[in-house]
Amino acid sequence: MNKSMKPESLMMSYGYKPELSEGAIKCPIFLTSTFVFKSAEEGKAYFELAYGKREKLPGEEMGLIYSRINNPDLEILENRLRLWDGADDCAVFESGMSAISTVLLEFLKPGDLLVHSSPTYGGTDHFINHFLPKIGVHTLGFTSEMSEEDLVKAIEETGHASTFAHMHLETPANPTNSLIDIEMCRRVADRFVTDEKPVTIAVDNTYMGPLWQHPLKHGADLVMYSATKYIGGHSDLIAGAVLGNAENMVRVKTLRTFLGNMASPHTGWMLLRSLETLKIRMEAMQENAIKVAEFLSKHDKVASIKYLGLLEEGTENHRIYKQQCSGPGAMVSFKIKGGEKEAFKFLNSLQLVKLAVSLGGTESLAEHPKTMTHAGVDEAHLEAIGVTDALIRISVGVENYEDLIWDIGQALDQVTINVIETA
Numbered sequence: 001m002n003k004s005m006k007p008e009s010l011m012m013s014y015g016y017k018p019e020l021s022e023g024a025i026k027c028p029i030f031l032t033s034t035f036v037f038k039s040a041e042e043g044k045a046y047f048e049l050a051y052g053k054r055e056k057l058p059g060e061e062m063g064l065i066y067s068r069i070n071n072p073d074l075e076i077l078e079n080r081l082r083l084w085d086g087a088d089d090c091a092v093f094e095s096g097m098s099a100i101s102t103v104l105l106e107f108l109k110p111g112d113l114l115v116h117s118s119p120t121y122g123g124t125d126h127f128i129n130h131f132l133p134k135i136g137v138h139t140l141g142f143t144s145e146m147s148e149e150d151l152v153k154a155i156e157e158t159g160h161a162s163t164f165a166h167m168h169l170e171t172p173a174n175p176t177n178s179l180i181d182i183e184m185c186r187r188v189a190d191r192f193v194t195d196e197k198p199v200t201i202a203v204d205n206t207y208m209g210p211l212w213q214h215p216l217k218h219g220a221d222l223v224m225y226s227a228t229k230y231i232g233g234h235s236d237l238i239a240g241a242v243l244g245n246a247e248n249m250v251r252v253k254t255l256r257t258f259l260g261n262m263a264s265p266h267t268g269w270m271l272l273r274s275l276e277t278l279k280i281r282m283e284a285m286q287e288n289a290i291k292v293a294e295f296l297s298k299h300d301k302v303a304s305i306k307y308l309g310l311l312e313e314g315t316e317n318h319r320i321y322k323q324q325c326s327g328p329g330a331m332v333s334f335k336i337k338g339g340e341k342e343a344f345k346f347l348n349s350l351q352l353v354k355l356a357v358s359l360g361g362t363e364s365l366a367e368h369p370k371t372m373t374h375a376g377v378d379e380a381h382l383e384a385i386g387v388t389d390a391l392i393r394i395s396v397g398v399e400n401y402e403d404l405i406w407d408i409g410q411a412l413d414q415v416t417i418n419v420i421e422t423a
Contacts, residue, residue: 096226
């Protein structure tokens, strides 16, 4: 296959050999728990590689062992998915949270310091702030408003700078679309690297998907996805993915083997289907989101709007956006004038847009972050990061944009503004 081809051209065939599957044009679902070895020597060789007991010999390929370790559907999927980010390797998980938690558990140990951006997805926030401290991991959150020197100072003031081991970034942030400068974070992390202790950076790239941002090109060691979202794209599966260089991915895949949280063959097969249309779906969603955001930005019942396509030129956020992203994406957050009552009235009045959590599917979805996706986040912290009663998040789908604007407009018409809150 011509390696100069674009990823979208390779999603239909890369890594699959029809002659090994009776000539089937599409990869079958390999519903098997185990695989037969040709010889005992072959089985030994495969396990040596699987358990990291030796390096691959020139031209040697990892063979199939057991579906907790590898499976044809997963291997082909992982080979294709890594093309988007230019990664050495990829590991697919049964959920986005299993991908994130596996990375955090692998690259942190008791006594280490984790530095993380804030806000993050509610499940991630809970794992970082409620689970990790139980196993002796220290945590420090920082916001997009902090400068490079502010962040360095904050790390030093924790008293744990000598054990700073890992940085977790989510950019753009869920649900506020706040941006974190990945290259700046790389510089900060490198200040604390020693010969004995690396500092790794992992970026949750779910909001941008594999199309609009490539963190590995900006200094990240790992990129993570809730593959449920744009990669799956049809709201019919749960999955996660981690990508990075070969050395780090050996660690991730080894822990995945022993935690047993790999995706199933059926999930892998469904994701293979979804990758074929990933680019055209995401481009259609973005085109719609641009028009929806423009409509909301001019509506008199909208107090403020967070959308990357509306960032003011000359600002620090706009600089980061132009540096890291190839497009504004399809996630729009806005604050309605009023509070929870007005937000709920809007959500309950939608007809075409569905009231549901998640994002990145073909259908448009709307939700109330404070009481739904981020319900487990501490109240004071929510207010500090801008997740208020008035905040509404919309994942824009592939419907006709005029119909979406009509639906959002009629829902806003149902809202009576008595108390105006613009904060």
